[in-house]
Every structure is written in structure tokens, then in C-alpha cells.
Amino acid sequence: MDITKVIIPVAGLGTRFLPVTKSIPKAMIPIFDTPSIHYAVKEAMIAGMKEVIIVMSRGQEAIIEYFNNSLKSDRNSNYNQKMDEISYINNNVSLNIVYQDNPRGLGDAILQCKDIINGEPFGVILPDDLILGNNSIISEMSKVYTQKKSSVIAIKKVPSILLPNLGVVDAKRIESKVYEILNMVEKPKIEDAPSDLAIIGRYILHYEIFETLEKTNLGINGEIQLTDAIDSLIKDIGVLGYQFPEVHFDVGTPLGLLKASIHQSMKNEEFIDDIKSFFKF
Numbered sequence: 001m002d003i004t005k006v007i008i009p010v011a012g013l014g015t016r017f018l019p020v021t022k023s024i025p026k027a028m029i030p031i032f033d034t035p036s037i038h039y040a041v042k043e044a045m046i047a048g049m050k051e052v053i054i055v056m057s058r059g060q061e062a063i064i065e066y067f068n069n070s071l072k073s074d075r076n077s078n079y080n081q082k083m084d085e086i087s088y089i090n091n092n093v094s095l096n097i098v099y100q101d102n103p104r105g106l107g108d109a110i111l112q113c114k115d116i117i118n119g120e121p122f123g124v125i126l127p128d129d130l131i132l133g134n135n136s137i138i139s140e141m142s143k144v145y146t147q148k149k150s151s152v153i154a155i156k157k158v159p160s161i162l163l164p165n166l167g168v169v170d171a172k173r174i175e176s177k178v179y180e181i182l183n184m185v186e187k188p189k190i191e192d193a194p195s196d197l198a199i200i201g202r203y204i205l206h207y208e209i210f211e212t213l214e215k216t217n218l219g220i221n222g223e224i225q226l227t228d229a230i231d232s233l234i235k236d237i238g239v240l241g242y243q244f245p246e247v248h249f250d251v252g253t254p255l256g257l258l259k260a261s262i263h264q265s266m267k268n269e270e271f272i273d274d275i276k277s278f279f280k281f
């Protein structure tokens with residue numbers, strides 16, 4: 001079965017970006033000139049997803065406004081390639097909003113989509129994980145799902161210094177980019193990490209994950225954690241890992257967002273000399 005639905009959860013508190021997230025959704029903070037929600041929805045569209053489900057909290061309606069086709073003033077309408085892209089997105093995917101009334105964890109955010117997913121396998125894109133490159137990771141992962149009929153999580157080799165902040169897997173390679181996940185450990189000490197392969201926020205999941213989430217006890221921070229439910233899937237029916245080589249930034253932290261912004265700004269011919277001289281390269 002082809003994957004046509006993708007969930008983009010953005011209803012978290014975004015405490016690492018306080019105080020700005022008191023009034024602005026984290027997914028609307030620009031990476032140079034484009035918010036992470038734009039990248040996430042565009043990635044889903046490029047992967048051929050037909051239905052994008054954004055899980056948000058009350059007060060994050062700036063996201064809905066962002067994907068509105070019209071501009072408030074015609075004065076701006078002569079220039080804006082990003083506006084064209086928004087129209088293109090609107091013509092190619094259907095955007096649905098699901099509210100999570102309390103931020104009870106990523107697992108709970110996914111659970112709110114049970115009815116709309118309606119029995120199908122589906123993708124999850126976390127906008128905090130910005131992946132840049134020519135290949136659409138979620139579309140490559142969908143192909144692995146269709147071939148192997150197994151849930152797939154994205155994994156990436158990371159420098160060991162980053163392992164204590166991430167979920168890390170013990171995994172056996174079965175094809176060049178595909179691994180069987182044997183175990184996963186949340187935020188291990190460097191010396192306890194089972195590998196240097198970290199879980200990054202892209203998932204293709206069986207519909208059965210909803211049943212598992214419903215049975216999952218509250219985990220870290222008193223929240224329903226998606227990783228706990230995936231851990232159960234690994235033990236019960238198995239989960240595959242898709243290792244991707246593309247550039248990745250954790251834009252869920254101010255430092256990661258700054259690095260990604262510099263990276264993106266340097267792609268722009270108009271600014272590159274100015275930026276280089278600013279950094280005295």
C-alpha cells in the first residue's frame with residue numbers, strides 16, 4: 001500500500017525557544033528566511049504525500065495563516081517566490097489541522113490522528129529535524145516500507161559527542177542503507193551508546209502503532225513518548241532503520257537553528273560575499 005498521509009506534530013511547548021514561543025509557534029521561527037513548517041510540508045509534498053495532518057495547539061493559528069494563499073496587501077504581490085511555493089503546496093496536498101489540547105507528548109500528538117489516518121500506514125515528519133538534499137528521505141523510507149512491510153525509522157551516523165542528546169540504536173545492516181533495529185537507548189552516555197547511529201525525526205509507521213500508543217505508560221516528563229511505543233514495536237514485530245547521508249540540522253535548539261540559517265543563507269548568491277566577509281573567511 002502506498003503511503004499518502006503524513007503527520008507533522010508541532011504542538012509541543014518549545015521551551016528551548018522561550019520566551020519567543022510564548023507567542024510564536026516554534027515551527028514558525030525562520031531558518032534564515034523560511035520557517036521549519038514550510039520545509040516539513042514541502043518535503044511531504046515532494047515525497048508525493050496527498051494529505052498532510054498538522055497537529056497543533058490552540059493559539060498556533062499563525063501556521064494556518066501562513067499556508068493561506070492570499071497576501072494581506074497587493075503591494076507585496078509582485079515579488080515572492082515563497083508565495084508561489086505556498087500556492088503550489090496548496091494545489092498539491094490537502095492540509096488538515098488536528099488539535100492536541102494538552103501537550104502530553106509526541107506519542108499523544110500522534111494518537112490524536114487515529115481517526116483521520118483510518119487504518120493506513122503513514123509518515124511522520126518532525127520539523128525540528130531539518131534534512132537538506134536532493135533526495136526525499138520520507139519517500140525513500142516509504143519505498144522500504146512498501147518492499148518490506150515493516151515500520152521504518154530514519155537513522156544517521158552522528159559524532160559521538162552528540163549521542164547523549166539523542167535516541168541511539170543497536171542495529172544490524174541488512175542492505176546498504178537498511179538496518180534491522182535490535183534495540184534503542186534514549187540519551188546514552190557516550191561509553192554506553194550501542195552505536196553511532198541516532199534516530200532522526202522521520203518515521204513510516206504501521207497503523208498498529210495506535211494500539212501500542214494506547215497501551216504505552218507515561219514516560220519521561222509524564223508524557224506519552226513515541227519512542228517508548230516504537231521500542232515495543234521493535235520487540236513485538238520488528239522495525240527497520242533507514243540510514244541517510246543527507247545534511248541534517250537540529251533546528252529545535254537556538255544553536256542548531258543558527259547553524260542551519262547560516263548554511264541556508266550561504267546558498268544565496270546575493271548574500272554569500274557579505275556573509276563571508278562578516279565571518280572573515
Ligand code: UTP
Pocket residue numbers: 009010011012013014015016017026055100102103104105106108109126127128252
Ligand atoms: P520536543 O520533545 O522537542 O518538545 O517535541 P518541544 O515542545 O517541541 O520543545 P522543547 O523540548 O520544549 O524545547 C518533538 C516534536 O513533537 C511535537 C513538538 O512540537 C515537536 O515537533 N510535540 C511534542 C507535540 O506535538 N506535542 C507534544 O505534546 C509534545
